[in-house]
Amino acid sequence: MALPRAPLAALLTVLLPLQAFAQAPRAPASAGADDDGLLAPLTPAKKPARAAAPHPKAAPAPAAPAAEDDDELIAPLVTRPTFLRVRLPAGLKGARLLVDGDDAGALPGAEVSVRPGTHHVLVRRPGYRDFSTRVRTPEGKTTEVGAQLVAVAGVLAVGADVPGARVRIDGKAAGTAPLADVVLTPGAHEVVVSREGYFEERSRLSVKAGRDYRVDAQLRPDGSLPVAASDRPEAAAAGGAIALAPRALPQEPAAGALAPTPSLAAPAPWFKRWYVWAGVGAVATAAVVGTVAATHGGGTAQPFTPGEVCGGNCDAVLHAQPARR
Structure with a gap:
């Protein structure tokens, strides 16, 4: 069956370019621009997206200084307390301490505050040779020095x-x-x-x-100075003279006058004299003794019988004598 020539020529015109495209060598996959160029007629073109306007950035905050920088700034301003202590031999007192030529007080005493560094220490005491030395005092510590004093006087x-x-x-x-x-x-x-x-x-x-x-x-007066001069009061009267108080002298009786006779005190009544009452007491005592002696057989005391003492027979009788009749 014979095909019409006109349609056949048109078909060949379309197929031959396609066969030549299929047999042509392919470009690497990374070349996306050629692919996009071939595909561009087949896909609708998209509008490129607008690039967003860049936002204004805030100024960066200044970085805080490092901690070690702060320490370097503070360290020179603050120092730890530093002290110096000087020790004397046992039992020794009355010394003076001088640090860098300045009097630092008496010794023994409390520790002395000093600056860190090297100092000249001098200890003086009458009767002893001066003690002198140089001492280094580290910061924040107490440095102790023993003063070796040598007695010379x-x-x-x-x-x-x-x-x-x-x-x-x-x-x-x-x-x-x-x-x-x-x-x-x-x-x-x-x-x-x-x-x-x-x-x-x-x-x-x-x-x-x-x-x-x-x-x-303790001085004693030798008698060479007047009493007023040796016992002179500290405060004198105005004008430099010593104020002495006048002393009244006893008055003598006038010529022909009799000296007054001292009065005698009146004698005390007889009943207020001690020896009267002493005699009365002696007489009363003698009367009581005589009465007691008379009531016991004409003055001859006889011992009591056991019946009179015990109301019956006694267990024992010491120095028993014949009973009274």
Whole structure:
């Protein structure tokens, strides 16, 4: 059966391009642009989505500083308390502590607050060689130092019961009492305390290094000064004169007048005199004794019988005598 030529030519015109497309080499799958170009005529084109407008971003908050940064800022401002304690030999008192040349108080005493670092420590005590050292005090700790004091002399204190008394030691003037912290070399010394109008008082001492001595003088008036001068009151009257109170003198009787006779007290009544009543008591006692003696057989006392004592026979009778008749 013969086909018409016109329709056959049209069919070939359509099939030949399709066969050539099928035999053509395929592009890699990653090339999506060619596929999209071939498929684009078959699918409706979509409008591209609008890109969303970017939102304005808030400014980032400043980062908080690290904790270690804070510690670095605070550490230089705050320091932990640091202390220094100086220890003296047992039983020793009266020393002074100096730290970096400044007086830090008496020793023994409480610990002293110091700055961290290195300090110069000096301990002084009369009669002893100075103790000096350098000490490093770590921050926040208590550093203890033992002061090694070496005795080289004795120490003397002098007092007196009279103000203004002069003191001489080994013939040399040492000042006016009271005196304290007088350093004496080891050996024999003489201390003399004196004042005008008083007997001087001498004391002899045998001084040893590291020992404390005290002399308390009690001066006695020697009679060379008037009583008013030696017992002069502290406060004088105006004008510098001593105010003395007038004393009344006894008045003598006029010429020809008789001296008054002292009056005698009237004698006490007889019944108020002790010896009267003593005699009355003696007479009454003698009368009672005589009456008792008379009631027992004319003054001869006889022993009682057992019947009179026991009301019958007694168990025993001591020193039995014949019964009275």
